[in-house]
Amino acid sequence: MDGRRDALDVVIESALERLRAGDGAGAESALAEAPEGHDDVRVLHPRAAAAHLRGDVEAAERLISAALAATTDPVVVASLHNDLGNMRLEAGDPAAAAEAYAASLAVHPDDAPTWANLATALRMADDPVGAGRAGLRALELEPQGALGRAAVTAAVLSLSGRGREGDALDLVRRWVRLDPDHPGARHRLAALGGLPVPDRAPDEYVETLFDATADAFDPHLAGLRYRAPDLVVDRVAALVGEPAGDLDVADLGCGTGLVGVLVRPWAQTLVGCDLSTNMLRHAQVRGCYDVLHRAELGAFLRAQPTAYDLVVCADTFCYLGDLRAVTAAAAHALRPGGAVVATVERLTDPTGEWRLMPSGRYAHAEEHLRAASCAAGLEEVVTTPVHLRLEAGVPVEGLLWSARRPSRKGHRTGGDNSASGGKDGRVGVD
Structure with a gap:
């Protein structure tokens, strides 16, 4: 590996460390030291993340688009689209976020966390049925996965809150088939009339629910x-x-x-x-x-x-x-x-x-x-x-x-x- 590539590796690692610490400005300063000729996806992707950290969504999206044009690696393409979805979701545009997550899944369809992200975006875009389907797909890919369970639970609550108990019951029944021993799934099924009503929620359900929401x-x-x-x-x-x-x-x-x-x-x-x-x-x-x-x-x-x-x-x-x-x-x-x-x-x-x-x-x-x-x-x-x-x-x-x-x-x-x-x-x- 030549010295220019070694220098680029050092710059990128320094920028990534600062991004992990939440220091977007520091990451941008580090990336400014990148050797000429290396304004490629390895630099563009962290530059986009740094712009997002300092709240410049427009610049972040522009840099993501440039990074997508600079690579054909399917893993990198999927990661870029997923990050774009996260940016759009945080900016309050769940419909656009869902489009980005779908683009990520088009090239990497077996990524459970991205399916869970899609479920969140669809639910926030007022599509709880689609959110439930995406959450179930996350559970199919990662049985007993916390992200899939959380996504399905949120979709069930969204459906119930809209008075769509029939759709909620159908979703929970499919969840129980995928995850039959999960106390949260069975408790939700009982709440919707699909099982006898217990006289208390299972301790494991309560513990898991609040461990997931504590932050x-x-x-x-x-x-x-x-x-x-x-x-x-x-x-x-x-x-x-x-x-x-x-x-x-x-x-x-x-x-x-x-x-x-x-x-x-x-x-x-x-x-x-x-x-x-x-x-x-x-x-x-x-x-x-x-x-x-x-x-x-x-x-x-x-x-x-x-x-x-x-x-x-x-x-x-x-x-x-x-x-x-x-x-x-x-x-x-x-x-x-x-x-x-x-x-x-x-x-x-x-x-x-x-x-x-x-x-x-x-x-x-x-x-x-x-x-x-x-x-x-x-x-x-x-x-x-x-x-x-x-x-x-x-x-x-x-x-x-x-x-x-x-x-x-x-x-x-x-x-x-x-x-x-x-x-x-x-x-x-x-």
Whole structure:
């Protein structure tokens, strides 16, 4: 290899390192040192990526077009079209992105990630049926692949949200045939009436769902005008009064810590519990918890009798159907006089106490919350209709629920730190 080619390799590697670090300007500076005569696809492709990083979509597309004209290598051509699709999708043009992904697949038809990308673009372009087909193709190519599963799940939710349960059911049945042991596929099938309804979502389904969404969780919910954490903390203030930092508090399904950061002023110790390792990682970064546990919330509560003054839970009971067992577990974990505050999605149909909805989440009737509270020996039960967030621009109806364990004479609210297991901020795995 001659010295000019060696020099080009050094320039390109330097540019790629800077691109991996998100430094588009640095990558462009490195590429400016490329030897003359080497303005070929190896330089044009990273130049396009650098232009995209600094927000110049027009320049990025122009450089991609030049790179496509400079090569006939099918692998490179497919990669360029896929990158073009990513740029267009990020720029808010899913229809044009779908065209680019289709062009990539025309030369490399067995690439599962590109099929998953196409599914995303088609769904965003208001073609959920096409999105479902593309997601299934990704699963055919990579059985049990996370990208294909996520693409099919999103298409199912899109169809259900449009009232097209028949199309959603057909898609999930095809998914189950491809992926028969996946708990998420079977749970979705049950939600659409294709299987008997379980009394709770499988733990593996919940864990996988939130591991996959953890990185984008907070901004996604902000876009939905998510109110559950504020509703929970408002009820805490009404029950407990001004924060004094003297309570032992458990946050069930703590997620990234959206409730924890708000309830922290009341807490002497704050313990978070979640099934998702990725959610717990974000919660630890938030820094509001003394201890985090990876555990199923019922088992977590049953293992800690009379450990807490307050148990809070925002939008986690929607993955449970019959709430009697978890309510009893919460009562078991509360000290006398302690309170539980939670949100659920509201079931307004008078024919049942709870129901698995096409969304894959459970909705609960007010009567079920009162019955579960009574069975657990809780009192001062309050259920308030609320709006939890928006879905497809429509408010999601919910209930804000609170109840209290009966007091015992001489009980002091604010515990002895037995709930914390220490104050080292570690993530414990139960």
